[in-house]
Amino acid sequence: MALTGIEILKMLPKKNCGECDVPTCLAFAMKVAAGQEDIGACPYVSDEVKEKVGEASAPPIRTITLGSGDNKFEMGGETCLYRHEKRFEHPTGIAVLVTTDMSDEDVDGRMDRFNSLRYDRVGLELKADLIAIKDNGDQSAFTALIEKAREKCPDAALILMSESADSLKAGAEACGDHKPLLYAADSGNYSDMAAVAKDTGCPLTVKGSNIGEAADTADKLISEGLKDLVIDTGARTAKAVLEDNIVCRRASVKHKYKPLGFPTITFPCEMTDDPLMESLVASMLICKYAGIVVLSDLQGDTLFPLLLERLNIFTDPQRPMVVQEDIYPINGPDENSPVLVTCNFSLTYFIVSGEIEGSKIPSWLLIKDTEGLSVLTAWAAGKFSADLIAMFVKKSGIEDKVKHRCLIIPGYLASIKGELEEELPDWTIQIGPREASHLPPFLKSWKPE
Numbered sequence: 001m002a003l004t005g006i007e008i009l010k011m012l013p014k015k016n017c018g019e020c021d022v023p024t025c026l027a028f029a030m031k032v033a034a035g036q037e038d039i040g041a042c043p044y045v046s047d048e049v050k051e052k053v054g055e056a057s058a059p060p061i062r063t064i065t066l067g068s069g070d071n072k073f074e075m076g077g078e079t080c081l082y083r084h085e086k087r088f089e090h091p092t093g094i095a096v097l098v099t100t101d102m103s104d105e106d107v108d109g110r111m112d113r114f115n116s117l118r119y120d121r122v123g124l125e126l127k128a129d130l131i132a133i134k135d136n137g138d139q140s141a142f143t144a145l146i147e148k149a150r151e152k153c154p155d156a157a158l159i160l161m162s163e164s165a166d167s168l169k170a171g172a173e174a175c176g177d178h179k180p181l182l183y184a185a186d187s188g189n190y191s192d193m194a195a196v197a198k199d200t201g202c203p204l205t206v207k208g209s210n211i212g213e214a215a216d217t218a219d220k221l222i223s224e225g226l227k228d229l230v231i232d233t234g235a236r237t238a239k240a241v242l243e244d245n246i247v248c249r250r251a252s253v254k255h256k257y258k259p260l261g262f263p264t265i266t267f268p269c270e271m272t273d274d275p276l277m278e279s280l281v282a283s284m285l286i287c288k289y290a291g292i293v294v295l296s297d298l299q300g301d302t303l304f305p306l307l308l309e310r311l312n313i314f315t316d317p318q319r320p321m322v323v324q325e326d327i328y329p330i331n332g333p334d335e336n337s338p339v340l341v342t343c344n345f346s347l348t349y350f351i352v353s354g355e356i357e358g359s360k361i362p363s364w365l366l367i368k369d370t371e372g373l374s375v376l377t378a379w380a381a382g383k384f385s386a387d388l389i390a391m392f393v394k395k396s397g398i399e400d401k402v403k404h405r406c407l408i409i410p411g412y413l414a415s416i417k418g419e420l421e422e423e424l425p426d427w428t429i430q431i432g433p434r435e436a437s438h439l440p441p442f443l444k445s446w447k448p449e
């Protein structure tokens with residue numbers, strides 16, 4: 001049974017010290033009860049309380065961790081059906097399949113693309129996460145392929161796929177402390193696979209010929225003491241896997257059904273030979289609850305849209321993406337360089353800074369904290385008004401960095417020019433373009449007034 005905030009509060013030390021980054025114990029308890037904070041964030045609670053609260057407030061879909069150190073990959077931990085109810089916690093992992101049957105050239109190509117297809121977007125690196133390594137019956141080739149993946153792609157989480165418990169054990173040992181996902185236990189071999197998972201401490205996939213069989217096998221593994229499971233319902237058509245993913249999510253979130261309370265692994269690579277159709281299926285599964293999608297290959301024209309879709313689905317809808325309030329020097333500015341100001345909505349920052357960078361004009365970009373709101377929204381909400389911009393400009397330190405006193409404001413804020421000139425009497429206010437894409441020609445012809 002989930003604990004209420006008040007029940008959790010009774011177990012806290014009530015120091016109200018704020019070391020958990022929440023101002024009071026009551027507020028912290030409420031956040032823990034809502035699943036927004038981990039009880040472990042309070043350094044003063046005992047292990048006993050951590051265990052008690054942790055179990056009671058555990059998400060209905062268990063969080064599974066693969067990898068090691070800085071190269072961890074997490075999935076699951078989900079608590080809701082719809083993104084707008086709260087947020088989705090862990091983005092669907094994108095995996096590429098390599099097998100012991102493939103030529104070295106094919107394997108190297110996939111691993112090279114895993115390493116090279118990476119994209120910077122709003123300050124984040126978007127990339128595939130996992131390599132699925134499939135054994136087709138040759139244990140030494142399987143282990144060699146695992147070692148190659150560890151060497152060539154050190155930040156990839158690994159999925160080891162074999163019907164042999166011995167091969168999985170040898171493969172997991174070759175990974176050292178970089179925990180792979182073992183694939184898979186079924187109704188026939190689950191005891192042997194459970195032993196390997198216990199020995200190696202790795203999460204184990206449960207595979208059924210259908211969702212019912214997967215749940216039965218998961219139940220048996222739970223009875224054997226395994227906690228970290230991943231579900232493969234065996235569905236290999238787009239319709240069936242979509243249905244199964246929805247059933248798994250609803251059964252665990254709405255009905256607290258433990259045997260399906262784990263992330264799912266899905267195989268678009270086994271559903272079609274058409275790369276575009278494969279991407280389409282993967283796209284659907286990113287929207288609908290897959291913990292991992294395994295692709296047959298990685299190509300930029302299909303991977304990039306999947307990564308962008310994933311970014312959108314898994315961004316917290318209640319928390320705008322922001323950059324820090326600061327002065328950002330771009331292209332090595334000096335005391336004669338133009339000074340621009342805009343809001344701290346990260347998309348605005350990255351678009352504006354990208355255009356300035358592309359213009360090659362050395363510039364100072366002042367980013368004012370608007371709580372992640374975009375220019376016009378922030379202005380309408382009173383968070384980007386003339387008095388606040390003026391206060392920020394004065395305390396930012398920009399006056400020590402430039403000789404001139406010209407401030408370029410976004411074109412959409414033209415109406416506050418007069419007000420801003422009153423607030424900043426030493427400064428001339430220039431109205432910049434409305435669209436960031438017009439900044440390069442604007443900056444190229446810019447002169448201080």
Ligand code: SF4
Nearest residue numbers: 016017018020025042
């Ligand atoms: S760190 Fe612990 S004691 Fe301090 S405010 Fe947070 S919950 Fe309370």
